[in-house]
Amino acid sequence: MERSGSAPVVESNDIRRQGCYISHDLRPHYLGLGKESLEMSRIVSSLGLLAVLALPVAAAAQTPTFTKDIAPIFQNKCEACHRPDSIAPMSLVTFEESRPWARSIKSRVATRQMPPWHIDKTIGIQEFENDRSLTDKEIDTIVKWVDAGAPKGDPKDMPPAKQWPNEQGWNYAKQFGQTEPDLVIKSLPWTQKAGANDAWWKPVVETGLTEPRWVRAIEIRPGSVKGRKITHHAIARLQQVETDDLASNPLDANGNPLPGTFMEWAVGKQGEMMRPNSGKLMLPGSKIVWDVHYSNGGEDITDHVELGIYFYPKGQEPKFRQVLHLMGGTNGSGSGGNALGSAVDIPPNTVKATVGYFLLKENGRVESYQPHMHLRGKAMAMEAILPNGQIQVLSHVSDFNFNWHNTYVYKETAAPLLPKGTLIKVTAWHDNTAANKANPDPNVWVGYGDRTVDEMAHAWVNVTYMNDADYRAAVEERRKALNLTTNNASQQQ
Numbered sequence: 389m390e391r392s393g394s395a396p397v398v399e400s401n402d403i404r405r406q407g408c409y410i411s412h413d414l415r416p417h418y419l420g421l422g423k424e425s426l427e428m429s430r431i432v433s434s435l436g437l438l439a440v441l442a443l444p445v446a447a448a449a450q451t452p453t454f455t456k457d458i459a460p461i462f463q464n465k466c467e468a469c470h471r472p473d474s475i476a477p478m479s480l481v482t483f484e485e486s487r488p489w490a491r492s493i494k495s496r497v498a499t500r501q502m503p504p505w506h507i508d509k510t511i512g513i514q515e516f517e518n519d520r521s522l523t524d525k526e527i528d529t530i531v532k533w534v535d536a537g538a539p540k541g542d543p544k545d546m547p548p549a550k551q552w553p554n555e556q557g558w559n560y561a562k563q564f565g566q567t568e569p570d571l572v573i574k575s576l577p578w579t580q581k582a583g584a585n586d587a588w589w590k591p592v593v594e595t596g597l598t599e600p601r602w603v604r605a606i607e608i609r610p611g612s613v614k615g616r617k618i619t620h621h622a623i624a625r626l627q628q629v630e631t632d633d634l635a636s637n638p639l640d641a642n643g644n645p646l647p648g649t650f651m652e653w654a655v656g657k658q659g660e661m662m663r664p665n666s667g668k669l670m671l672p673g674s675k676i677v678w679d680v681h682y683s684n685g686g687e688d689i690t691d692h693v694e695l696g697i698y699f700y701p702k703g704q705e706p707k708f709r710q711v712l713h714l715m716g717g718t719n720g721s722g723s724g725g726n727a728l729g730s731a732v733d734i735p736p737n738t739v740k741a742t743v744g745y746f747l748l749k750e751n752g753r754v755e756s757y758q759p760h761m762h763l764r765g766k767a768m769a770m771e772a773i774l775p776n777g778q779i780q781v782l783s784h785v786s787d788f789n790f791n792w793h794n795t796y797v798y799k800e801t802a803a804p805l806l807p808k809g810t811l812i813k814v815t816a817w818h819d820n821t822a823a824n825k826a827n828p829d830p831n832v833w834v835g836y837g838d839r840t841v842d843e844m845a846h847a848w849v850n851v852t853y854m855n856d857a858d859y860r861a862a863v864e865e866r867r868k869a870l871n872l873t874t875n876n877a878s879q880q881q
């Protein structure tokens with residue numbers, strides 16, 4: 389059974405309502421109970437009991453085969469990356485291609501390293517727009533298949549091959565009645581030599597905007613079909629000088645605003661459509677700071693990455709502004725905006741936690757979470773400390789992997805609504821010991837810095853701000869959607 393943690397819906401100074409909501413949904417998190425307690429609560433609920441009883445019976449009935457049980461899972465959850473001419477090192481399209489990898493597949497899926505999705509499933513919100521993880525049942529099927537010797541099965545059971553587009557289209561253009569985005573910004577070309585080590589390419593490109601524009605959708609694509617073989621993932625950061633206090637971010641060592649993630653892309657991602665009536669604001673003089681992770685494509689390939697931006701028509705201003713904030717530990721030198729971070733300072737041979745806080749100066753809906761650390765990154769938690777003192781875990785990445793800079797985008801019906809005055813607490817754990825396989829040297833002291841051998845300890849978090857009236861309306865709407873009628877104050881009096 390999948391347990392879905394829902395978002396907290398809270399209003400300041402109304403402890404009773406919050407108490408009701410939490411007992412409905414978030415109690416295990418709120419009470420700070422661990423995984424075992426969660427298991428217990430799952431088992432005592434009648435639904436959970438049914439699921440526990442039903443599983444072994446169904447599973448004993450038959451051994452999973454590739455053609456019948458595995459191919460559909462691979463088509464849906466793996467082929468985007470694991471097919472010829474895509475980013476992963478091997479194709480998982482046919483039985484013959486997949487069979488040699490059976491053991492590795494079992495270990496990667498059982499530990500939830502593949503598909504890359506590192507949110508802890510036992511705590512916090514679990515409803516995401518872009519969830520590409522496997523269900524418990526899918527993992528169970530794959531593990532059983534490998535344990536049974538990875539049999540092929542009846543060829544007649546094989547589903548038709550999944551059709552993948554082999555031309556370079558823009559995903560959203562048609563939807564807006566266009567053939568191209570309104571603005572396309574290209575990174576500079578990079579040549580990835582056959583067999584070369586992974587490389588991170590960070591050119592800076594001006595957007596060329598001469599007036600503020602509201603963004604309603606963004607997407608990223610490699611510059612060519614060939615480029616998909618080497619473009620492991622790409623991050624486009626937006627750097628601009630903010631005049632609005634709510635939107636400002638800390639400054640870097642040179643006094644420039646730290647560029648915030650505008651969009652992160654890996655194969656399989658369509659793009660990002662803003663929520664209705666909300667948008668991101670791009671300012672004149674803004675720049676795109678690229679961070680493109682290239683990996684070996686088996687041949688020399690030269691490519692660039694393209695960022696496609698769709699604007700609201702001029703004169704049409706969305707009601708809500710989405711602002712991307714840096715939350716968490718910083719470089720310790722002047723943390724502008726409202727980040728209250730401690731400095732990143734990690735002794736040798738140590739697991740170290742770095743904590744940072746961010747004050748919500750206005751009511752907001754937290755839209756997404758992207759932990760950012762480097763090679764020693766181990767885990768990162770984001771909690772909300774409400775003005776009434778309650779603490780709730782929003783999301784926890786328990787198995788951070790520097791290879792994958794996932795942005796976890798909450799479903800609109802699950803994105804936490806938080807009152808102004810909430811403190812968002814970001815805790816980053818770094819493992820600077822030899823136990824961390826990615827650690828290049830456990831015997832050195834590590835501080836804040838841009839190189840992958842230095843560290844960072846923050847999350848990029850998108851917030852949609854709202855005034856009191858809009859916030860109340862959003863909370864009411866959420867209550868209705870979640871059927872929380874018993875939380876209605878009038879019924880409790």
Ligand code: HEC
Binds near residue numbers: 504654791
């Ligand atoms: C978003 C892209 C993506 C998706 C989706 C994805 N993979 Fe991967 N996978 C990769 C990349 C890239 C690598 C190699 C580098 C790495 O591990 O980051 C990889 C590595 C692997 C490996 C390790 C191969 C080795 O060298 O031993 C296995 C096994 C694997 N994937 C299985 C799967 C399975 C099974 C699925 C689906 C259930 C899946 N992957 C989904 C991109 C992906």
